[in-house]
Amino acid sequence: MRLEVKDLAAFRGDRRIFAGVSFVIEPGVAATLRGPNGSGKTTLLRALAGLSRPAAGDAVAADASLQQERDLYQERIAYAGHADAVKPAMTPREALRFWGDYFDTPRAELDERVEAALTQFELTDFADRPAGRLSAGQRRRTGLARLLLLERPIWLLDEPFNALDANAVDALARIIQSHLNAGGAALLALHGPSPLREDATFNMTDFTAVAPPASDPFLDGFDDVFAQTEPLP
Amino acid sequence: MRALFLRDLRLALRLGGGAGLSLSFFFIVAAVIGFSVEPDPKLLAQVGPGAVLIATALAALISLDRLFQADFEDGSLEQIALGPAPLEAAVLSKAAAHWATTGLPATLCAPLLAQMFQVPDAATLTLTLALAVGAPALSLTGAVGAALTLGVRRGGLLLSVIVAPMFSPTLILGAVAARAAALQLDPSSALLLLAAITIGALAIAPFAAAAALRINVN
Amino acid sequence: MAQNSTADDGSARPSIWRFANPHEFMRLTGRLLPWITPLAIVTLVVGLLWALLAELPPHPQGERVRIMFIHVPAAMMGINIYAMMIVASLIGLIRRHPVSHLAAKAAAPIGAVYMLAALVSGAFWGAPTWGAWWDFGDARLMAALILFFFYLGYIALWNAIEDPTSASELAAVLCLFGSIFAFLARYVSAFWNTLHQKTSLSAIDGKELVDDAIFVPLMVLFVANYLVFFVLLMISMRTEIRARRVQALRVAEG
Numbered sequence: 001m002r003l004e005v006k007d008l009a010a011f012r013g014d015r016r017i018f019a020g021v022s023f024v025i026e027p028g029v030a031a032t033l034r035g036p037n038g039s040g041k042t043t044l045l046r047a048l049a050g051l052s053r054p055a056a057g058d059a060v061a062a063d064a065s066l067q068q069e070r071d072l073y074q075e076r077i078a079y080a081g082h083a084d085a086v087k088p089a090m091t092p093r094e095a096l097r098f099w100g101d102y103f104d105t106p107r108a109e110l111d112e113r114v115e116a117a118l119t120q121f122e123l124t125d126f127a128d129r130p131a132g133r134l135s136a137g138q139r140r141r142t143g144l145a146r147l148l149l150l151e152r153p154i155w156l157l158d159e160p161f162n163a164l165d166a167n168a169v170d171a172l173a174r175i176i177q178s179h180l181n182a183g184g185a186a187l188l189a190l191h192g193p194s195p196l197r198e199d200a201t202f203n204m205t206d207f208t209a210v211a212p213p214a215s216d217p218f219l220d221g222f223d224d225v226f227a228q229t230e231p232l233p
Numbered sequence: 234m235r236a237l238f239l240r241d242l243r244l245a246l247r248l249g250g251g252a253g254l255s256l257s258f259f260f261i262v263a264a265v266i267g268f269s270v271e272p273d274p275k276l277l278a279q280v281g282p283g284a285v286l287i288a289t290a291l292a293a294l295i296s297l298d299r300l301f302q303a304d305f306e307d308g309s310l311e312q313i314a315l316g317p318a319p320l321e322a323a324v325l326s327k328a329a330a331h332w333a334t335t336g337l338p339a340t341l342c343a344p345l346l347a348q349m350f351q352v353p354d355a356a357t358l359t360l361t362l363a364l365a366v367g368a369p370a371l372s373l374t375g376a377v378g379a380a381l382t383l384g385v386r387r388g389g390l391l392l393s394v395i396v397a398p399m400f401s402p403t404l405i406l407g408a409v410a411a412r413a414a415a416l417q418l419d420p421s422s423a424l425l426l427l428a429a430i431t432i433g434a435l436a437i438a439p440f441a442a443a444a445a446l447r448i449n450v451n
Numbered sequence: 452m453a454q455n456s457t458a459d460d461g462s463a464r465p466s467i468w469r470f471a472n473p474h475e476f477m478r479l480t481g482r483l484l485p486w487i488t489p490l491a492i493v494t495l496v497v498g499l500l501w502a503l504l505a506e507l508p509p510h511p512q513g514e515r516v517r518i519m520f521i522h523v524p525a526a527m528m529g530i531n532i533y534a535m536m537i538v539a540s541l542i543g544l545i546r547r548h549p550v551s552h553l554a555a556k557a558a559a560p561i562g563a564v565y566m567l568a569a570l571v572s573g574a575f576w577g578a579p580t581w582g583a584w585w586d587f588g589d590a591r592l593m594a595a596l597i598l599f600f601f602y603l604g605y606i607a608l609w610n611a612i613e614d615p616t617s618a619s620e621l622a623a624v625l626c627l628f629g630s631i632f633a634f635l636a637r638y639v640s641a642f643w644n645t646l647h648q649k650t651s652l653s654a655i656d657g658k659e660l661v662d663d664a665i666f667v668p669l670m671v672l673f674v675a676n677y678l679v680f681f682v683l684l685m686i687s688m689r690t691e692i693r694a695r696r697v698q699a700l701r702v703a704e705g
Binding site: 374377381382384385388391394395397398399401402405406409426430433437438441444445448449451 | 593597600601603604607608611612614617620621624625627628629631632633635636639
């Protein structure tokens, strides 16, 4: 499935982050998002996931628009952020069963899909151990295994290889590759080298540089305010 | 929505700070009120309903600050917001789970506590009924407070200051109903008003809380 | 952040929303304040002196009845300011006008002080008259206290959230949702009274108000308090806008 981003802009409070973000990710392509810390990679991914309302612009997944058909758009997107969304008191199997259930996976398929996701992410050995007693990398894999349950065509991944050992990096790269081979698309925010073929790379600095100044009602048209020295009685 | 309700219930039963601890807190508060007044049976019977109501409200209050905060910190709230169900429904499930682990056990144990305070049987029955119809409103309005203070570091105290005034109509009506029953008057109008507050909160609170969550998650 | 579509072409499109723009607001209030401020002070002084010195008709409470001149306007302002905050919050949420949010924010401490003044003056009035500083059985007292708590919660929420945009929207949600319970508290506490057989503390209703000697200075004080509130609100909002502007300038400079 194709993801098209059109002229997207975001502000955080009074501060502009980026503007004029436009690119297309074709099916089968894993695009990489690069840029220094604080350049808005996470903000862009969250906006594309539909978590925050962009200040301007739109994103279109296949034919569903983020601004107009938000629900339909979101049904095509899976997002994995910095945090794993795994409760310390729940085991990986329970966590996956819950998320599968919450995201309306058909009951009949739930068990099967959970087991398949556990196997693919090599989690079966500790699938029944509370996540609080797992390593950071194991929790990370549990969080990422959610992607396989949802069966959504476009993956937005924020630093997915963080905390993963070499083995797990390879496994995740294989999983992303098979997702691409099946016609999916992915956008990865990355710092380090990518274990995947970098089909397309977008640099956040291109988008922050062209960002026009924010329209701030407390900033505009105010030139005379501090010149006003009318005495307050 | 059932999934989220069951998950919260399971987490509450499994973790410290869950339902068991909340119920113990409920008993401790009521007992401390009992210790701190003169052990005169007539006085105790008068204080009893109030003690049970305060204990219920406090038991609901102390577990509120984790209602959304825990999910916010570990990224679950983002995923909940991205799920197919509207955020309002998620708020409702979480408030229902909160009620099931605080308000419901308190309601079930209220007759026992009322007996310890030697509250007359009629008043005990009315008080329990009042909690049954009124306690859900505590979890619902509390969810709004929890959603509003989500982004605040150490927001527990702020949450209490915001939520306690919203609890007051429910607490006042609960006390009115119990006193009416003790005086052998008809408590039904107070009970109906309590139910009205709960139904009103059911209709409005999920929207207010979801609006606050959206502002905070954004 | 809302767009300021009517920044400088306000005169071309005469609309009340023009003043929702910080710049327009500063200009208008900058012109109004030098006139309204002295008016408010004069009205307040006249009203208070009148209330203090006027010859009152014989009254069972004697001179104590003069507390009313503080108590009644304060209570009225405390309630009306909350109502104003509800309107301002609604406008802020629906039309996304930052100045509207600021109006609600600036009004809250003023309303809280009025409410506190009403509670304290009420206690000083009640103590000699009914022998009690406070009565949990009285619906008005309960409702006033709960409203005071709402003010405190509202102010605390504003102060606790760093990002001004989220703070304004969250505080508006609290104001609107809380208002339902503030009104509920009023009627629910009235319910309490039906069981609580005790003299009502409500002394100001009834025939006293009919007497002009009380009615006229009370009306002057009503007007004076509205003017004082307006002046304080404007000064406070202007301060707030300047603070926000300093913040915006800092951000713009990086």
